Amino acid sequence: MSSNDSIEALIELMARLPGLGPRSARRAVLHLIRKRGPLLSPLADAMRQVADSARECLNCGNIGTADICDICTSNKRATGQICVVEDVGDLWAMERAGVFKGRYHVLGGTLSALDSVGPEELRIPRLIDRIPAEEVTEVILALNATVDGVTTAHYIADRLQGQVRLTSLAQGVPIGGELDYLDDGTITAALNARKEIL
């Protein structure tokens, strides 16, 4: 066994990260080796810790280091509102905005006939169970505005109809967005949902 096999193995694993290819993985590993003290060693420890402790929240599907995540256990979060998102990445994006003070439900994907993803695969039954259990009054469907996302939102709305208030995120022109760069669908949605200027 060559003494460089461990470096080669590290490069191969790094190349499997999204956004890195073989060439940039080599560059990253070289950078890590140069900074073994301040960067590589802490990174190895952080990865080991996350690998050992990260798990999905049994309640909402968020990723954390406990069986029930921070958001579900926090007494600062309103229990009456659930924001349904496709993915943990979407939950993080909502949290960065810092505006939503309720709880989340992470589906873990969207319904897809092609990939044979049904409601059972998507934590939808768990969502339905949470409505009475947590005395939820509003479900905000914050799914992506894709075909699969809209289909999934429709399915969930159908299942929960009459039990809770159902809302979805507003569609329109993004803050800082330029009309010239927006697609027709967004402009149509923004025009249809136009508001009075007081």
Added chain:
Amino acid sequence: MSSNDSIEALIELMARLPGLGPRSARRAVLHLIRKRGPLLSPLADAMRQVADSARECLNCGNIGTADICDICTSNKRATGQICVVEDVGDLWAMERAGVFKGRYHVLGGTLSALDSVGPEELRIPRLIDRIPAEEVTEVILALNATVDGVTTAHYIADRLQGQVRLTSLAQGVPIGGELDYLDDGTITAALNARKEIL
């Protein structure tokens, strides 16, 4: 301490890798957490192993996992030729080409008056010591074709003049390169170094 601090810490460390920013680091960490078994755990182990074992070769400055690197200890490599490169990344690039069968000397940078990098910082004394010790007959200066690279090559050539054969990599049109996309300097160098077609 929030139970998510370890995930946040991992994102922050990942964002310090070249080619990754805060956003892509988050995406990478999310990907790693989803694949904790097949990817995150082996990656943590590989990083730990490299962090503990990677070191610079005492002879040539290459990075390996032993005090003297594979290339310096290999009996398949010619000892009479030394290829001088700026950086381990350049050594790896030469090795990928697989054409050079001698040994290397990694300077670890280039001379730079601005950054006050002198010959002592660059493993140049060690290079000079190696010439008689390894009975070197040819030194190939494979430094980058930048101002600092050329300056450094001149300095080394000056120091070794008369002791060994001194060569540098040929300059010209890259294989697969299109004239239209080449800079004037390269075209000039290629024209000046034009060869007879037999």
